[in-house]
Amino acid sequence: xxxxxxxxxxxxxxxxxxxxxxxxxxxxxxxxxxxxxxxxxxxxxxxxxxxxxxxxxxxxxxxxxxxxxxxxxxxxxxxxxxxxxxxxxxxxxxxxxxxxxxxxxxxxxxxxxxxxxxxxxxxxxxxxxxxxxxxxxxxxxxxxxxxxxxxxxxxxxxxxxxxxxxxxxxxxxxxxxxxxxxxxxxxxxxxxxxxxxxxxxxxxxxxxxxxxxxxxxxxxxxxxxxxxxxxxxxxxxxxxxxxxxxxxxxxxxxxxxxxxxxxxxxxxxxxxxxxxxxxxxxxxxxxxxxxxxxxxxxxxxxxxxxxxxxxxxxxxxxxxxxxxxxxxxxxxxxxxxxxxxxxxxxxxxxxxxxxxxxxxxxxxxxxxxxxxxxxxxxxxxxxxxxxxxxxxxxxxxxxxxxxxxxxxxxxxxxxxxxxxxxxxxxxxxxxxxxxxxxxxxxxxxxxxxxxxxxxxxxxxxxxxxxxxx
Numbered sequence: 410x411x412x413x414x415x416x417x418x419x420x421x422x423x424x425x426x427x428x429x430x431x432x433x434x435x436x437x438x439x440x441x442x443x444x445x446x447x448x449x450x451x452x453x454x455x456x457x458x459x460x461x462x463x464x465x466x467x468x469x470x471x472x473x474x475x476x477x478x479x480x481x482x483x484x485x486x487x488x489x490x491x492x493x494x495x496x497x498x499x500x501x502x503x504x505x506x507x508x509x510x511x512x513x514x515x516x517x518x519x520x521x522x523x524x525x526x527x528x529x530x531x532x533x534x535x536x537x538x539x540x541x542x543x544x545x546x547x548x549x550x551x552x553x554x555x556x557x558x559x560x561x562x563x564x565x566x567x568x569x570x571x572x573x574x575x576x577x578x579x580x581x582x583x584x585x586x587x588x589x590x591x592x593x594x595x596x597x598x599x600x601x602x603x604x605x606x607x608x609x610x611x612x613x614x615x616x617x618x619x620x621x622x623x624x625x626x627x628x629x630x631x632x633x634x635x636x637x638x639x640x641x642x643x644x645x646x647x648x649x650x651x652x653x654x655x656x657x658x659x660x661x662x663x664x665x666x667x668x669x670x671x672x673x674x675x676x677x678x679x680x681x682x683x684x685x686x687x688x689x690x691x692x693x694x695x696x697x698x699x700x701x702x703x704x705x706x707x708x709x710x711x712x713x714x715x716x717x718x719x720x721x722x723x724x725x726x727x728x729x730x731x732x733x734x735x736x737x738x739x740x741x742x743x744x745x746x747x748x749x750x751x752x753x754x755x756x757x758x759x760x761x762x763x764x765x766x767x768x769x770x771x772x773x774x775x776x777x778x779x780x781x782x783x784x785x786x787x788x789x790x791x792x793x794x795x796x797x798x799x800x801x802x803x804x805x806x807x808x809x810x811x812x813x814x815x816x817x818x819x820x821x822x823x824x825x826x827x828x829x830x831x832x833x834x835x836x837x838x839x840x841x842x843x844x845x846x847x848x849x850x851x852x853x854x855x856x857x858x859x860x861x862x863x864x865x866x867x868x869x870x871x872x873x874x875x876x877x878x
Contacts (some may be wrong), residue, residue, distance in 0.1 A: 483768020575684025
């Protein structure tokens with residue numbers, strides 16, 4: 410059903426664009442959130458008076474509560490199907506964005522901050538869960554075909570949302586103010602909800618055309634022991650994702666302020682430079698296509714932390730190191746992981762547990778990002794004992810350590826994969842030959858009532874196939 414899978418991808422990409430745009434809005438409008446903008450002091454705009462710790466808490470609460478719910482959203486998707494669960498969490502992410510925007514209209518700043526945290530919490534729960542289920546939809550329709558490419562196209566859509574935010578939101582706030590800018594983001598989240606509805610519709614149409622139930626795609630009930638059947642490589646991948654993203658997203662959130670402090674950039678220009686991190690994501694479909702075509706996903710993943718760690722070393726040791734080059738290197742590493750690392754997971758777990766596995770990965774990722782945001786907030790609150798640049802040096806040392814540890818884990822992932830059947834080295838075309846089913850609907854999620862949960866393919870067969878490549 411190739412006529413269905415591409416519309417599903419298109420609508421899920423619309424969702425990715427809108428949600429990534431709204432996620433990064435506080436970063437670009439940082440000065441208006443902490444009452445440090447000239448528009449605030451001149452009375453031209455209604456601004457907030459958040460401290461550095463309170464501002465970082467906006468990102469931390471998103472990550473922590475998202476991390477708590479996404480394992481259960483994956484389990485729900487495995488049990489109940491993608492359509493209903495996806496739309497339900499889509500409504501949550503839209504309502505959360507609206508509550509966040511509404512909070513800026515309250516006069517009592519303590520109440521406004523509590524309501525803002527609540528909106529960010531609901532937005533995080535809905536968005537993180539919906540991202541897991543959209544990835545599950547893409548895996549359903551692109552299994553053994555263009556899985557890496559599909560994931561990469563979604564990444565491009567999301568990064569375009571972030572780039573749009575970094576390029577235009579600051580200027581937009583100068584024209585229409587903080588409140589109206591946030592409400593415009595909420596309207597875009599409404600467009601994302603329409604994208605979710607479209608993806609759910611086409612998914613249902615495709616299932617019915619295949620003669621399947623439009624409800625749950627997998628009829629085997631979730632069991633706790635399913636998690637015990639996840640391979641060791643999956644858990645190494647999970648730890649890798651925790652540390653890698655802990656070294657990326659929190660820095661991007663603080664990058665405009667860091668570049669303004671270190672290089673004396675204006676807030677607007679610093680936002681442009683930080684946004685260039687995501688410009689590199691435009692080439693992620695190429696990486697996704699190559700990983701599908703050539704295989705060796707583990708080696709692609711290994712390159713990412715090597716690039717990121719090198720970038721942090723250069724930024725820390727070389728005072729004149731160009732920030733645009735740093736952001737380009739970080740963006741390249743991020744693009745490799747986002748486009749390829751996530752597509753590794755379906756090949757490391759039983760086929761009927763993919764939703765659960767993606768939920769766990771997202772949960773670990775959010776926990777790592779939340780902890781990293783909290784640590785950075787504390788490191789930047791040492792003004793009584795350290796200078797501004799000394800505090801930033803501590804932040805770089807922390808983030809560089811995360812990137813270095815992720816590099817070690819990527820090496821361990823490749824070693825473990827070689828010892829357990831080379832699951833990640835197979836190209837998609839070879840995987841189809843191994844499965845003996847060229848159909849694009851040879852999905853990892855079975856809909857046959859009597860089917861068993863299929864384990865990752867046997868090591869001897871895979872090893873023999875590797876020997877023939």
